[in-house]
Amino acid sequence: MKRTLLTALAVLAVVPFQSAQAAGDSVTPPHKYWGFHGYDGTYDKAALQRGLKVYREVCSACHSLKRIAFRNLADLGYNEDQIKAIASEYTIQDGPDEEGEMYDRPGIPSDYFPSPFPNKQAAAAVHGVMPPDLSLITKARKYGADYVHAILTGYEAAPEGKKLQPSQHWNKYMPGHVIAMAAPLSDELIEYEDGTPMTVDQYARDVAEFLTWAAEPEMEDRKRIGLNVLLFLTIFAFVMYGVKRKIWADVH
Amino acid sequence: MGSGTREKFDNPVVDWVDERLPIFTLMQREYGVFPTPKNFNYFWNFGAILMFMLVVMIVTGLFLAMHYTANTELAFDAVERIMRDVNGGWLMRYIHMNGASFFFIAVYLHIFRGMYYGSYKAPREILWILGVVIFLLMMGTAFIGYVLPWGQMSLWGATVITNLFSAIPVVGEYIVTLLWGGFSVDNPTLTRFFALHFLLPFVIFAVVFLHVWALHVTGSNNPLGIDTKGPQDTLPFHPYYTMKDTFGLIVFLIAYAAVIFFFPNSLGHPDNYIPADPLVTPAHIVPEWYFLPFYAMLRAITFDIGVPFTDIVIISAKLGGVIVMFSSILIWVVLPWLDSHPIRSAKYRPIFQKLILILLVDFIFLGYLGAEAADAKYFGIPVNYFGLAATAYYFLFFLVFLPVLSKLEKGREMPPSINEAVTSKGH
Incomplete structure (x- = not known):
């Protein structure tokens, strides 16, 4: 309500x-x-x-x-049952069924957040632009x-x-x-x-x-992997600098 | 390549193969014992870095292409699916997208190194011209690649840049229609751009092969710009330069990784995360940062050139801008003949050295101007005037200063050989 x-x-x-x-x-x-x-x-x-x-x-x-599915909400700390519960609060249009009709059903975790308007024109009719x-x-x-x-x-x-x-x-x-x-x-x-x-x-x-x-x-994963990559590269750079110095020692 | 006597390899399998296809001999000759000047500084690292970047772009691009859909209705969503649902997709895309930027950072440094140390001079003219061809191919590839995500800047950047060709007399409109595959940037444009974006890297690869081949015929230039005179001036490529290049590459990768993982969108424009909409024009249409100096030159020409005191226009402002922009790169092709001074390295040419450093500042300044709104002002003066002045210096440098200096500039005293220069420094 x-x-x-x-x-x-x-x-x-x-x-x-x-x-x-x-x-x-x-x-x-x-x-x-x-x-x-x-x-x-x-x-x-x-x-x-x-x-x-x-x-x-x-x-x-x-x-x-529209790019977020209910299953993505696991990132927010919700468990599977909570996600199912949230999804089921939404009505999703599915179909066509065997008779060729579209039908409504409660949402499931693999569904995406439904949009408030069926299309751009419907949104524009209400708001002027979407x-x-x-x-x-x-x-x-x-x-x-x-x-x-x-x-x-x-x-x-x-x-x-x-x-x-x-x-x-x-x-x-x-x-x-x-x-x-x-x-x-x-x-x-x-x-x-x-x-x-x-x-x-x-x-x-x-x-x-x-x-x-x-x-x-992906931000948390990205930064975590990034730190490891930078750590690896930094150590590798020091090693390579040592190798280079050693090899070049007889030239200088 | 295949001629000459062949040394036996200890490993019998390697030797068996090499007898039939002397690929190991080739690698040994061109990358193992290849005599390389012993006095490279780290500016000579960027060739290897660029080779690495080309491979990175092709490999990540291949995986992206597996998940991409070249259709105006689906392209933006396909890219977002790569970012969200494809395993490791965000990583592939951020490597590829920022890879373009780092590819250009490396290539600009590589080109500037070539100019500063006179690497374009005899006998390396063809090597240099092949490099200019690679740069032009890279620009084309990067430009059409930026169209593929089909965001607002993809669409409007493509519209602005492809429209430039319409300035060409007689055939201009025809070329634009051909590029678009219709009468505006639309689905046929996207599909042909995707096909070309897949093809061009392999064309680049082929020209890179020629570029490296030419390099291995003449041998590398070096910071002193004097020819190698014997074994005392050179070192075998491996292990000296393989190891030095690897170290330089890792340092470059640290900067690249920092951007990929911590500021992946800092080099892009936020508007490209808005799906393309032909009915909404962005407030400022800006190309990718690596095109900005050339974009500034394009915009600097805002006047028609015509017969004085009449209304006859010979070169419209638009055509003038296009000519200036394209000649700013094409002029590099004739650089070996514009600058015929016998000394290669700027190190021994005091006036050239100052002027080319000013050119560097000028070019970076043009980059800043290219990012400004067209109606922006510095100190109350429209940016356009600054753009015109900077463009003027750019062309003066190549068309006036270089030929004049070739005749008049007295060089500094040069060391007799690389070996003596290196040892006299006290190393």
């Missing part, structure tokens, strides 16, 4: 906009501390789970996450997670003299400042059960971390 309500609210809030990509006037998002930054950074599983909750209860009303898919958003925007966090927390009143359409909103960090998406978050909007502060800033941080994972699920 709550989700339907939020969906309706979000759909009402977000309507057509012209070029969000309009150049100029962009403000560099503040640089935040992220646990996944740095050569040995890892994702915070609790933050990822909270971020998933924010995505499911708010963002998913308009934004798809709200971007979020699977790669932190890679597709300069400043990545900082940008996502900044957009979600950057809403303010339009400065004097700036006229906005009813469907437009003022965001400090949006390039050009005019954004079609209404401020999607407010304090206490999403229920956290682990005592984490239920503030816009915290929601934005959590969902930005979750979306970073969605864009780069």
